[in-house]
Amino acid sequence: MNKMKLFVGIIVFGTLWGFSECIIGSSSADTGLPTGAIMTGFFALTFLVMSRMFYRQPGMQLGMGIIAGGLRLFNPFVGCHICSALAIMAEGAIFELVWYKLSFDFKELKNLTMQTSMGILTAYLVFVSGYIVTQILTPVIAGSGFYLENLIVFMPRILSSGLLPALVGGFMLPIILLAKNLDINISLKDRYYYPVAVGISTFCWVFVIGNWFLLSP
């Protein structure tokens, strides 16, 4: 695959993931909905799996995590921007590790049991690892320091909180994989691919940064 096309793909999919975290995640946080489960089990899993399906390139999801985390830095609504950003980056890295041994044509995921199991496993590990990263980094960045005993006593809560994202992921992955049947071809003509990708990415970044300027105290 053309490296420039892949690079632009990382930016556009990473931006969409970061945009969903910043705008949808923040606005649904006050509604009482299980935001974390929705963000990981639905949005993150959708963008990560679709990008892997369309581009079939190792390391792409790690790059997406970096872009999404970068965009998250500009979200004014949650106290520790850096912690959330690093947690998203960690989620991209964990996704890469979990899917490392799977083929890029998803031939292992041909039946519903495998698809559901992989959705459960991915969403759970991605969510829990992001949560742990946040718990470690937040007190460090806040200046209070990291204390291992605080993390250990809270581990049961962290491990239990991954249950709902896992169930959402188990439900979502078979649906996401239906897109394989649509035979969407990412090799759009360059004259369409680049303007569309750059347009979507620019819109999302301008929207999030604009939101920051307008709404930050």
Place this chain on the structure above:
Amino acid sequence: MGKEKLIPVLAMIVLLIGIFSAIYVHATMINKETITIQGKEYTIDQVFSITQTKTIETDEGKKTGVALDDFIKKIGFGCAPCHNYVFKAGDGYQQTISWDLMQKGVLTENRKIYFPDTAHALWVHDIVEIEVK
């Protein structure tokens, strides 16, 4: 073991970890209206009667409560700045707070602590114990 067996087994394991952790969290949840400080129980009214209140500005608006540093000094732990303070919630969540941060924070009537300009992860809710370290 091939991937076709391993992945469903691992998925079952993480689900079981999640389920048993949820049961454990529910079973060990502490529901009480008092705050334990070095083995002594304080109601929130007692806490508010010991010291004066102050208001701080956070990114969630103004928060009024007992000044943490003043409260710790009033109940008497000797050298208050020499210690760290572990705020424990009923669900097992806890955060260790340094004296520098204690000087900026407040404890509100609904047993939450707030600090200005800090991550919300340090805002421990439903406090049931304060341990002096």
